[in-house]
Amino acid sequence: MASNSSCHSLTTCVLFLFFLYLSCFFNNLNAKHSITNIHKNQHRHNKHLRNPPLNLRLYRAFLALQAWKHVIYSDPKNITANWVGPSVCNYTGIYCAPSLDDPKLTVVAGIDLNHADIAGFLPEELAFLSDLSLLHLNSNRFCGIIPKTFTNLTHLYELDLSNNRFVGPFPSVVLSLSSLAYLDLRYNEFEGPLPPQLFDKPFDAFFLNNNRFTSSIPRNLGKSKASVMVFANNKFGGCLPESIVNFADTLEELLLINTSISGCLPPQVGFLYKLRVLDVSFNNIVGPLPYSLAGLSHLEQLNLGHNMMTGIVPMGVCELPNLVNFTFSYNFFCEEEGICKNLTSKNIVFDDRRNCLPEKALQRSEKECSDKLKQPPVDCFEVCCDEGGFGKNASAGSVAIPPSAIPVAAMPVSAAPLVAPSYP
Ligand SMILES: *[C@@H]1O[C@H](CO)[C@@H](O)[C@H](O)[C@H]1NC(C)=O
Ligand SMILES: *[C@@H]1O[C@H](CO)[C@@H](O)[C@H](O)[C@H]1NC(C)=O
Ligand SMILES: *[C@@H]1O[C@H](CO)[C@@H](O)[C@H](O)[C@H]1NC(C)=O
Ligand SMILES: *[C@@H]1O[C@H](CO)[C@@H](O)[C@H](O)[C@H]1NC(C)=O
């Protein structure tokens, strides 16, 4: 996107513009000072005029930010109004820090434009910000795609593009960023399948909810380091694969609300021993609630609501020591074991409505329940779990999701990232 036609590649372009810029800069100075003065006191001048002294990397950052400003079409809060001149470290939203490879060099290490309401797009020149480790663009109106040149942002650690208007396929360029730990793409219009490699990346957290992703969760998940995975409100389909157990050593929050997941909950979910939040509500899950969930000793929030699960609510789940909120409404459970009958006595917030529990109020009609009972029991080994689609038989009675309010995983507020490196 470099506009100068004499630039054959971005790098030569940068160098070319740098020298052009230096010569202009010194020409300007010539107007005010004599050449001799500048030569004598260059160091002092540098310090005085530019704070910190301009280096090639800051100059590249200057080019990147000017290119960006050029494609900002609306900035109602005037955030970029002071994005003029070479002192990029003074620009609003731009954070400088000593370079990782040369502490004597000041470089642009972070950009935080959260809630800036800016409209525009991301130009290829942003790749000049090769020292960037944090890019937070939550709640703006950026559109278009993520440029392929982002592959040069090799130090990028946190990428938050949430609540914008980005489109196109999953931005595969993020898979090439070896330092990336935190990926937040929620509330955009990305579409199509997720690349299977995404699940093998050592990301600490990824938030993909409220997009138009369509693929299922791959059946062979590698070891992941993710502690938080939020997929809510996409059209995934398929099942939750047994290989989810490969996430056991790190996974603390798994949110699959309204993702068209079908089939049974695999017993392996019960081996995710660090889970604190499990929400699979508003899907097409069938079959029983696995007894293995009694192993989730850290579980605080469990939401199974709005599925087609049947059978018993196991005592082991109701006795989980840290459970504070257990929602299993809008299923076909027909029996509660032991203490499950009286969750009030355990101070657990619960919702058991619209099941087939004979002793409870606000249940499904007798007809609905007996119709369900007449169907052959679900055989979880038989309920096929096609990748990218519904289970062969699970789709048969798929529930229509009512337009009632879904408790969506909180709107993005990336102001509090999980691991925030601090910049001066
Ligand atoms: C932004 O700048 C424009 C023009 O300088 C001004 O009219 C407007 O009031 C400013 N808006 C804010 C929020 O400062
Ligand atoms: C940058 O900001 C600092 C602190 O606000 C100020 O002292 C300095 O003069 C500014 N530098 C330039 C070149 O504007
Ligand atoms: C990106 O990195 C490659 C390889 O290091 C380099 O050739 C290219 O010029 C860089 N592009 C930008 C925009 O910095
Ligand atoms: C479920 O997700 C789809 C997008 O996949 C969305 O259109 C729909 O409104 C969501 N349902 C609810 C109840 O939010």
Ligand SMILES: *[C@@H]1O[C@H](CO)[C@@H](O)[C@H](O)[C@H]1NC(C)=O
């Ligand atoms: C319990 O969980 C449900 C479903 O996630 C939620 O709607 C409700 O607000 C929660 N209640 C409390 C008291 O946390």
Ligand SMILES: *[C@@H]1O[C@H](CO)[C@@H](O)[C@H](O)[C@H]1NC(C)=O
């Ligand atoms: C549930 O337990 C509470 C306190 O332990 C008790 O007061 C209440 O009567 C019990 N309710 C039922 C329906 O057994």
Ligand SMILES: *[C@@H]1O[C@H](CO)[C@@H](O)[C@H](O)[C@H]1NC(C)=O
């Ligand atoms: C799927 O359901 C059909 C009847 O609806 C049944 O004949 C068939 O055996 C089932 N297949 C599997 C794999 O459960």
